[in-house]
Amino acid sequence: MIEENLELLTTESRNQQTMQIDTAEAIDILRIMNEQDQLVALAVKEVLPEVEAAVQFVFESFKNGGRLIYLGAGTSGRLGVLDAVECPPTFSTEPEMVVGLMAGGEGAFLKAVEGAEDDPELGVNDLKQLELTENDTVIGIAASGRTPYVIGALRYARSIGAKTVALSCNKNAAISKEADQAIEVIVGPEVLTGSTRLKSGTAHKMILNMISTSSMILLGKAYENLMVDVKVSNLKLKERAIGIIRKITGVSYEVALETLEKSDLQVKTAIVMIMTETTKQQAEELLDAANGYVKIAIQKK
Known part of the structure; x- marks a missing residue:
């Protein structure tokens, strides 16, 4: 037993x-x-x-x-x-x-x-x-x-x-x-x-x-050691998202906030938009081609 x-x-x-x-x-x-x-x-x-x-x-x-x-x-x-x-x-x-x-x-x-x-x-x-x-x-x-x-x-x-x-x-x-x-x-x-x-x-x-x-x-849900696929579901996470975007791109708070909102709160998309100077749609296409990996998407531009 x-x-x-x-x-x-x-x-x-x-x-x-x-x-x-x-x-x-x-x-x-x-x-x-x-x-x-x-x-x-x-x-x-x-x-x-x-x-x-x-x-x-x-x-x-x-x-x-x-x-x-x-x-x-x-x-x-x-x-x-x-x-x-x-x-x-x-x-x-x-x-x-x-x-x-x-x-x-x-x-x-x-x-x-x-x-x-x-x-x-x-x-x-x-x-x-x-x-x-x-x-x-x-x-x-x-x-x-x-x-x-x-x-x-x-x-x-x-x-x-x-x-x-x-x-x-x-x-x-x-x-x-x-x-x-x-x-x-x-x-x-x-x-x-x-x-x-x-x-x-x-x-x-x-x-x-x-x-x-x-x-x-x-799966590509990190850039270096940053959570670039964080879900922006409250004010704390929105501030975290803005901080992540700024750390990677070096832009101002205002630019990070504006781009995050343009990306429909998609952090990865916002990062690619800034780093490649593209629109939301173009950034999404780059991410799709890179299977969601931000570094690769940036390099594809």
């Missing part, structure tokens, strides 16, 4: 460095947690080749009109949803391009839905509702690496030809066997035994950041 093997998992073992944490002063608890957190980035470093493989899957999916779909239960599911919902404002993507699914549905983000993660068919059904295709990439997230919801979803995704990635924090995780690429980031026992929202959650957040951000950069 899976339950009998639970305590054999690294994520469920006791951390010998934190055995006295229950009687520690607040500052000592913080020091202990900080010391343990410093191990997380080093653990992530060890799996960069596996993460790179996942990025290539996602990049190919995007180029072929496919999607990136995260799914998990509890903290793992919430981290996937968090990364997904940040993509539209950061990279001007459509909400359907990066999707986060949670066992138990959207309501489970705020309140746990008991038992939802134990049914592999729920994972299958959620992907069917999305009309999953072979052009999509599915990343199943489970710190324990044994969540039935994720296992069922990954099996179904592979069966129809979608690319699959299993992200866990245990060696030889059950979900790893169901994916084209396994990422097993071993952060060691948690500060509080079994509380995988801590080091495991931090590691997974870092890796999801890497996957989505790297894929978007490869």
Whole structure:
């Protein structure tokens, strides 16, 4: 039985460095947690080749009109949803391009839905509702690496030809066997035994950041280290957009604002308009010819 093997998992073992944490002063608890957190980035470093493989899957999916779909239960599911919902404002993507699914549905983000993660068919059904295709990439997230919801979803995704990635924090995780690429980031026992929202959650957040951000950069959504595809949806982001345009082009605030508005708030278009002294339509044509890459569009003029 899976339950009998639970305590054999690294994520469920006791951390010998934190055995006295229950009687520690607040500052000592913080020091202990900080010391343990410093191990997380080093653990992530060890799996960069596996993460790179996942990025290539996602990049190919995007180029072929496919999607990136995260799914998990509890903290793992919430981290996937968090990364997904940040993509539209950061990279001007459509909400359907990066999707986060949670066992138990959207309501489970705020309140746990008991038992939802134990049914592999729920994972299958959620992907069917999305009309999953072979052009999509599915990343199943489970710190324990044994969540039935994720296992069922990954099996179904592979069966129809979608690319699959299993992200866990245990060696030889059950979900790893169901994916084209396994990422097993071993952060060691948690500060509080079994509380995988801590080091495991931090590691997974870092890796999801890497996957989505790297894929978007490869798609041409950055110029140097600037977010040139930021979605201008409020005053703060409009000011950020103006600042980005000015950094790249060297124009005044007024010129940047005027061009941004002429471009219908499309930062990449505004940059190309200024750098190539073209109209909005001409700049869009240059960007299309350059597959959205600003540097190449500027060079094509």
